[in-house]
Amino acid sequence: MTLLPAEPGAAPPPDAPEFWTLRLYVAGQTPKSITAFANLQRICEEHLAGRYQIEVIDLLVQPQLAQGDQILAIPTLVRKLPEPMRKIIGDLSNTDKVLIGLDLLPRV
Amino acid sequence: MDPLRQQLPKTPTGIDGLDEITSGGLPTGRPTLICGDAGCGKTLMAMEFLVRGATRFNEPGVFMAFEETSEELTQNVASLGFDLKALSAQGQLALDFVYLEPSEIEETGEFDLGGLFVRLGYAIDSIGAKRVVLDTIETLFAGLPNPMILRAELRRLFRWLKDKGVTAIITGERGEGQLTRQGLEEYVSDCVIVLDHRPVNLISTRRLRVVKYRGSTHGTNEYPFLIDEDGISVLPITSLGLDHHVSTERVSSGIPRLDAMLAGAGFYRGTSVLVSGTAGTGKSSLAGHFAAAACARGERVLYFAFEESPNQVVRNMGSIGIDLGRWVAQCLLQFQAVRPTFAGLELHLTTMHKAIDRFKPHIVVVDPLNSFISAGNETEVKAMLIRLVDYLKMNEITGFFTSLTTGGSALDHTDAAISSLIDTWLLLIAVEGGGERNRALSILKSRGMAHSNQTREFLITDQGVEVCDVYAGPGGVLTGSARLAQEARERADDVVRRQDIERQQRELERKRATLxxxxxxxxxxxxxxxxxxxxxxxxxxxxxxxxxxxxxxxAWSRKADVASDTEGPQ
Known part of the structure; x- marks a missing residue:
């Protein structure tokens, strides 16, 4: 399990309207999970620079966490904050869909 | 079965009857598909598999629910006496509810079902599960995009379950043209069980069929099953053969003269006896006699009454001098009274089985048999009765059935066409004539004994049933007051004849005197x-x-010469 604040030391003020907490569930260092993590970092840097936090959970290490967020597919990205919770599955290679899933782009 | 022959290892389900049909249970370490329409009992069957495994065979199980939450499941099966909370607390059961909301999920590229594997693997390992249920995994297809990936992942999942060595049940909704909506039978192909739930004549019956069982023999028929307060019971019938033990012991019919007609000793124990006749010919009275005689011997009798309430039967038998209430009080006689239309045939059969299993009677009375016709068609009724008769014979229980012959049909015709199943068949007929109806009894057949070929008149008195001779003379067979009148007439004729002879004798006497x-x-x-x-x-x-x-x-006076006298006078 790794906790990766994208920009350590650049924590936003607590009253910032949109601070993003993202959780990425993977199962081991598979090509899909590595791709997903890379894609996620890229998208966050482009759209949420300075106001996001990514938590990567490896289910092979912590299998008991799978039930809590109802994880079935791997990789799954969960937007914990801001509410409501969103779930995005897949390796995040389709950027438009990721942005729609994160509500960064309006749904068509 | 040859015990030396290598058998596929099997995991008993603990569900009544299912293990008999599958000759041992589900294939150990392999997935089994249970499919059927909504509401046919898939979830329950799967749950019972886990609960029985945990409670009877010490095999913990994982239930992964895709449709109901753990709380809902717990509540739903509590009515069957399954305490999922307690089992979970004992580490015998793990419930995992998989929730999928398609609107919350966005697919953004390649994925797999690793999370599902992790969750399942975690649940299995945490309690050392031997049994797994996935109910209903096809929900995934509605919740997740990209069916291609899902199919590949399911295939991998079933492979993985096999590698884990767990015995799994996968449930699936019936699809059009195939067993399940997503064709799961292509992946889970070791054992496939189809459940069905269809109403016939307004009465709905659940049925089960083992469509496929690789590497094992299995019953191929459609077996009715029942969900009641004890869980699922499948009718384990027709797996019965014709090799039951046969008794030479005889049981009295309760009527001495009827016993005399049955080669002097009554019915064989463990055979089936049918009494057929038109309405009001005394079928139930015979049944009452038989039951009372058995109770008097200290045997247990189970009386299925389909047309009268137990109290009514007791009262009616009391009116002809048979005290059944006494035996009920001594728990030797038990009534099961239910309307035939109350349930489908299978439900009846199953409840009868259960009652028989519980009470372990020596004698079972079914009065009347053909009331089932109203609950099913003739073929089904016959099939059911075959199973009932077989079951009774297997357990060496004497079955006593009554059958009402409807007006207009042949006397030796039973509605359910079950005559071939019957060992002893008593025919009761109403003889009409002389302004009255009388009853007559004859033995149509009785296997294995030299029974009487005589028709007897059958009287219902307040001392019970009496069997007496009929008048069989030049005037034909006479019963009732016609018989009495005929007998009186014969007596009168006798008197006249006797008087005639006496008169003739007297005449002779007189003639002799005259002579x-x-x-x-x-x-x-x-x-x-x-x-x-x-x-x-x-x-x-x-x-x-x-x-x-x-x-x-x-001459002397004439002094005649004697000589001259001799020569005559001169």
Missing amino acids: EAQIAALRLDFAAQEADALALIEREQARESQLAQERMDM
């Missing part, structure tokens, strides 16, 4: 004549001698 009188008279007559004749002769002799004397006297 003898005549003889006497003749004798007297003769005696008189004889006396006269003798007197005449005597007189004549006297006269002769007198004449001779006179001549001598004359």
Whole structure:
């Protein structure tokens, strides 16, 4: 399990309207999970620079966490904050869909 | 079965009857598909598999629910006596509810079902599960995009379950043209069980069929099953053969003269007895006698009444001098009264089975048998009765059935066409004539004994049933008051004949007397004549001698020469 604040030391003020907490569930260092993590970092840097936090959970290490967020597919990205919770599955290679899933782009 | 033959390892389900159909249970370490329409009992069957595994076979299980939450499941099966909370607390059961909301999920590229594997693997390892249920995994197709990936992942999942060595049940909704909506049977192909739930004549029946079982023999029929307060029971019938133990012991019918007709000793124990007849011919009375006689011997009797309430049966039998209430009080006689239309045939059969299993009777009375016709069609009724009769025979229980022959049909015709199943068949007929209806009884058949070929009149008195001879004479077979009248007439004829003979005897006597009188008279007559004749002769002799004397006297007086006298006068 790794906790990766994208920009350590650049924590936003607590009253910032949109601070993003993202959780990425993977199962081991598979090509899909590595791709997903890379894609996620890229998208966050482009759209949420300075106001996001990514938590990567490896289910092979912590299998008991799978039930809590109802994880079935791997990789799954969960937007914990801001509410409501969103779930995005897949390796995040389709950027438009990721942005729609994160509500960064309006749904068509 | 040859015990030496290598058998596929099997995991007993613990569900009544299912293990008999599958000869042992589900294939150990392999997934089994249970599919069927909504509401046919898939989830329950799967749950019972886990609960029985945990409670009877010490095999913990994982239930992964895709449709109901753990709380809902716990509540739903609590009515069957399954305490999922307690089992979970004991580490015998793990419940995992998989929630999928398609609107919350966005697919953004390649994925797999690693999370599902992780969750399942975690649940299995945490309690050391031997059994797994996935209910209903096809929901994934509605919740997740990209069916191609899902199919590949399911294939991998079933492979993985096999590698884990767990015995799994996968449930699936019935699809059109195939067993499940997503064709799961292509992946889970070791054992496939189809459940069905269809109403016939307004009465719905659940049925089960083992469509496929790789590497094992199995019952191929559609077996009805029942969900009641004890869980699922499948009717384990027709797996029965014709190799049951046969008894030579005889049981009395309770009517001495009927026993006499049955080669002197009554029915064989463990056989099936049918009493058929039109309405009001005394079928139930015979059943009552039989039941009371059995109870008096200390045997247990289970009485299925489909047309009368137990109290009514007891009262009616009391009116003909059979006290059944006493045996009910002593727990030797038990009634099961239910309307035939109350349930489908299978439900009836299953409840009967259960009652028989519980009470372990020596004798079962079903009164009347053909009321089932109203609950099913003839073929089904026959199939059911075959199973019932087989079941009774297997357990060496004497079955006593009554059957109502409807007006207009042949007397030796039973509605359910079950005559071939019956070992002893008593026929009760109503003989109409002389302004009354009388009952007659005959034995149509009785396997294995030299039974009487006689028709007997059958009287219902307040002392019970009496069997007596009928009048069989030149006037045909007569019963009732016609028989009494005929007997009276014969008695009168007898008297007349006797009087006739007496009269003739008297006449003869008189003639003899007359004859003898005549003889006497003749004798007297003769005696008189004889006396006269003798007197005449005597007189004549006297006269002769007198004449001779006179001549001598004359001659002497003439002093005639004797010689000259001899030469005559000169």
